[in-house]
Amino acid sequence: MKRMIILLLISLIILTLCACSRNDAAKEQSSASPSKTTQPVAEGSKNREMTITADSLGITAENYPIIDGSTSTLTLVQAIYRAMYGDEAYEDSRYPEEASKTVPSYRRLIRGEADLILVPYASIDVLEEAKDAGVELEFHKIASEALIFITSVENTVESITLDQVREIYLNYGITNWSELGGPDRKLVPICRNSDSGSQSQMDNLVLNNEEMHPDIQNNYVELTMEGMLELVAFYHGGGMSGSPTNSYALGYTLYTYLQQMNEVTGIGTYLKILSFDGVPPTAENIADGHYPLTNGYYAVVRSDLSNDHSARSIIAWLQGEEGLKAIENLELIPSAK
DSSP states (O other), X not given: OHHHHHHHHHHHHHHHHHHXXXXXXXXXXXXXXXXXXXXXXXXXXXXXXXXXXXXXXXXXXXXXXXXXXXXXXXXXXXXXXXXHHOGGGXXXXXXXXXXXXXXXXXXXXXXXXXXXXXXXXXXXXXXXXXXXXXXXXXXXXEEEEEEEEEEETTOOOOEEOHHHHHHHHHHOOOOBGGGGTSOSXXXXXXXXXXXXXXXXXXXXXXXXXXXXXXXXXXXXXXXXXXXXXXXXXXXXXXXXXOOOOSEEEEEEEEHHXXXXXXXXHOGGGGEEEEEETTBOOOHHXXXXXXXXXXXXXXXXXXXXXXXXXXXXXXXXXXXXXHHHHHHHHTTOEEOOO
């Protein structure tokens, strides 16, 4: 009983803090300029001293590329900036503190508003948008990643299959965990908004771009990656109402993002990662492609980008020894050679 009370109190505190941070973020978004992503210095500005790495790549403050990306790759965008500008990067007014997120980043690239984006692979809809705009996208894989399915750690279900996930999200045809060999509790399927990276992977790898059931889209959408983790972890506890429900939520996210968030907040201790078609999503299974929903993060540019553009130098750095070390330090999974 005491343990249940403690867990409910923890969930209430986390959800309250999350709500406050979202409200603060919304206020900042409404009063601030668009996403703060890297920009070359204005003409006439004094050139900043760059690192030896930047000098070796021919990158200066004037030609530094405009880099954007997904929420899950923001730390890598920041690592690139630090590698080129050195220890004082944090103090730079152009230090990237926000990401436009996956689909908006692709649209910025298509419109020519960004030189390079670090993102999961594009959805069919994004590829169609690029084609309609007469833009060909060029993909360079820089790290492995995987779509994973999550539920509460208290749920006894250990695995889920492709057919079961499709039945849940396309037809809303499984509504009780007992149908998956678990407890007699309601199954609540949480989904993401259409312009998120995890939703793009869900569409590409699982749903084959078929339309998700409207009851799920209309009633169980979570707009942020961190919100998905918290909602799935604590849904059965009743959230802010504090009234436990006879249910467990099902959600999905990206593997390395969950690992990173767990180090910061400890949220992973309240979540269970489900095996998919009998294969657990471990770093090893993702790196060698054994896990079925393995994909990756890509450095993406327009194919008409000149060969001597600084964005291409960044890609070369990411695929070299220093870039590989930066990727590993962020606990991303290097691509198999």
